[in-house]
Amino acid sequence: MLFSIEKKEEDDAMSYVDEVYELVVAKNPAQPEFHQAVKEVLESLRVVIEANEEKYRRDALLERIVTPERQLLFRVPWVDDKGQVQVNNGFRVQFNSAIGPYKGGLRLHPSVNLGIIKFLGFEQIFKNSLTGLPIGGGKGGCDFDPKGKSDREVMAFCQSFMTELHKYIGADTDVPAGDIGTGAREIGFMYGQYKRLTGLYEGVLTGKGLSYGGSLARTEATGYGLLYLTEEMLKCNGKEIAGKTVAVSGAGNVAIYAIQKAQQLGAKPVTCSDSTGWIYDSEGIDVALLKEVKEVKRARLTEYAAARPSAQYHECAPGSNVWTVKCDIALPCATQNELDLEDAKTLVANGCFAVAEGANMPTTLEATEYLQKNGVLFCPGKAANAGGVATSALEMSQNSERLSWTFEEVDSKLQGIMVNIFHNLDDAAKKYGMEGNYVAGANIAGFLKVAEAMTAQGVV
C-alpha cells in the first residue's frame, strides 16, 4: 500500500523545472514579461537540469537563479520647466553577481515597471555570461519619458535619479549603462552627479562620452555586434549576407548601427521604425539622414520620409509594420514582443531565412517556435545583442588601466567576441542534441558558467 502511494506520488511529481516556473508565476504576479523570459530559459535548460536534477534541487539552484539578489525601488522627484514637481518610480535590480559585478543598462520609458526590469535583468545574467567576460547581471530604469523634455528637465531628472542610485553602485559593485531612452546625454548627466556626490572619478557607468572615460566603438557596438554574429551564423549555414535584403525595426542606437554595418557588409537594409510609424525605403536606408533625424534633431520618422523621395512612411497599426516587407533577413531592434506569430508567418511566407534579435526579447515565444519549426535561422537577443554589454566590459577594462584603446582595437575584440559567442551556442546546442536550436544553445551555455560559479561559492 505504502509502496503504491509513493509510486503514485512519484508519477505525479512535477519536474523541478516546471515546479520552479510555477513558483515564479505565483510569487511574481502581474509580471508577464518576467514570466516569459523565465519560461524560455527554463524550457531550454530542461535537458541539463534533468540530467542532474537531484543535485540542482538540493542546492535550490533554480530558485536562487530566478530570485534577484537585491531589488531597489525608489522615488525620483524633480522639477519641470513650469516649476511643477514631478514624481517617477526608479528601479535597479541587482540580479546575480556570481561571475562579476552587476552590469546592465538603465531604461527610461513610460512603460517601465518592476516586471520589465526583472525580465531584462534575468536575460542579462545569461547574456553577460556568454560574453566570456567577468560581469554579473543587473538592470534598472524609470518610468520617466525623456521624449519632449528640455535638456534642463532631463538633467534635473538624471540628477535626482542618481542622488538615490549612487548609494548602491560602484566600479566594482554595479555598473549601469544605457538602454531605451538612455543615451550619451543621460549618461553624462548621471556621471556628473555620481562624481559630485561621491568624489570618485571611476568607471561606474559605461557608454560615457569619449572626453571623460568612454570607449571608442561603444556607440556602434550593439548594432555592429549583431551583424558580426549574424554574418557568422549565415556563414556556418552555407549562406552569406552580401546582397541580401534586410528588414530592421527601431530607429535608435541599436537599429542605426545595425543598418550601418549591414550596408558595410554588402546587404541592403530597407526599413526602420519608431513607436509611431515605419519607413520602407526602396533605395536602402540613408544612414546619415536617419542619424540626423534621430540623433541630432530627436524628430519623428516623418522627417526622414519628407527628405527622401524613395521612402514611404506608414503609421504603425495592427498588421502594418516592417515585417510586412519582403526580406531575407529580419533584425528586430526596437523593443520586447514586437514580432508576434502573425509577423512570423508573414516573414516565412515572404522567404525570410534568418532572424537575429537586436532588441531584448522582441520575438514572442509562439513566433520563435514558428520560425524555428519553419527552418528559419533564429538567434536570440541574449547572444545576438551581447556586443553592447561586451564593449561596456571593455570600457571597464580601459577605465581600470586608465588607458584608451583605438577604435580598431575595440572593434576587432568585439568581432572576436561575437564569433566566439556564436560558436559557443552552436556547440552547446549540438552537445545537448538540439543542433541548430540557438535559443537552447544560448541559454545552456550562458547558464552553465553561472551555475558553476554559484555552486563553487556556496549558499549565498
Ligand code: NDP
Ligand atoms: P533607443 O532608445 O535608442 O531606441 C529605441 C527605438 O525603439 C526607438 O526607435 C523607439 O521609438 C523604438 N521603441 C522603443 N519602445 C518602443 C515601443 N514600446 N514600441 C515601439 N517602438 C519602440 O534604444 P536602443 O536602441 O538602445 O534599444 C533598443 C532595444 O535594444 C531594446 O530592447 C534594448 O533593451 C536593446 N538593447 C540595447 C543595447 C544598447 O547597447 N543600447 C544593448 C542590447 C540590447 P521611439 O523613439 O518612438 O520611442
Ligand code: 2IT
Ligand atoms: O541590454 C543590454 O545589454 C544593454 N542595454 C547594454 C548594457 C550595458 O551594460 O552595456
